[in-house]
Amino acid sequence: PLVPDPDIKIRDPMLHYTIVRPEAPNSDDFPVFANEEVVKPERRSRYELHLPYTIVLRLGWGGAKGMVYFFVSQPISHNRCRGYCIIGRNYDLEQPDTVLQAFEDTIFGQDQRIVESQRPEQVPFDLADELHLRFDAVAINYRRAMQQQGLDYYHYLDVVE
Template identity: 70%
Template sequence: MIAEHPPASVPDFAALRHCWHPVAYTHAVKDTPHHTRLLGEDLVIWRDSGGTPHALRDLCIHRGTALSLGRVVGDRIMCPYHGWQYGSDGVCTHIPQLEDPTKVPGKARVDAFATQERYGHIWVALETPARYDLPDIPELDDPDWVVVQAGPYAWNADASRQLENFTDFGHFPWVHPGLLGDPERPVVPDYSVTIDDHILRYDIVRPEAPNSDDFPVFGNETTEAPTRRSRYQLHLPYTILLRLGWGGEKGMVYFFASQPVDEDHCAGYVTIARNYDREQPASVLQDFEDTIFNQDQVVVESQRPERVPFDLAAEMHMKFDAVAINYRKAMREQGLAKRPA
């Protein structure tokens, strides 16, 4: 008889509620309410008269209508069904069916969530205080650097799977030959990972494919056997800051964050800054990222189990999987993953 193994650790949604997560690009939330999901919760993101974003549960307390179907009235969001209006704190301040519409019962309120706008994203933490600050990325505020956004990339996968794929060096020559990797040079160079609280840091100098005619996006000067130095910061739970260099003044910054929509769905946001090719159309980088993420999506959505198993014995690991090994350890040690009940 084959012994049954206990289920492997998975993301702990209760703990993840205390982290900042991206829910939309800044440009996606304008004058009308915006619906999204975070950790299985339906949210409505909207801006008040001053342009400040807010997040509420997307559910009117009266008859359960989605507030995202309504509209913004000054500093309040109005339900489309009966016209009830809610402030940024989730308190209902106006019920038009009442003789005195301001005489609102105290229990007429919906949940409100901490919200901030930074780096061209709107971020939400479902519980406060949030555990970790967002990373410091001065390049995104530097006028000498051109910023391009790509995505979001909605996948039928756990956010941890999307994040691990982004930082997995071994798959580049096989999933992205001629774009991110060279099948003739598949060996992953030695590198080491250090952990500072919730941040994993690691540098690697690795082979990459030459710039292609379709996607001339990198700063290497050679056409054969180029390499690049990649300096990574992986910020738990689902954010990566990557700085690329080719030995000269040209530099590129990748800022990636995955939104854990629910247990089996995520959305990846990519923000790129570079100090070269300033006149190149943004569509060149965006088309490149679309190609890369579409190639990855098919593979990652096939992975089983669907959610990353954070117990190391659940999958086979090699030395070149040091990022995944340390990420899974850190998620457990920081209390962001646990055995399912």
């Protein structure tokens, strides 16, 4: 399914956007989403990007059940960072943590090779350097907000060196 264009709101130093899209059904391997009773499940994903390196993602399916992801990236050198992910939910509390951990390991594992092989390694902050496609709206607004706050890679180099 096509992901709708996000409506991005910028409230310094934070970006907000929400995407509502059809949800994939739970699988036997990874029954992690709160959509088991819904015939055509729909997921509402509310993102908060707290500059410079934190994302809060709230997932909901139209009822009381919800899930929260808290992602933090910690720069540890000029070209490396360490990532942290904390997940909370108010349903399936008896389910072993290993089920959700295995699901996230699968998702992150699928992305790892792509992320680690992207070039250039540093996020391009010169917006003229790349195509402006509709699905890039969040990334473009994030980089623009980082520049406005003096948090882009080039400012970082000036501070470190």
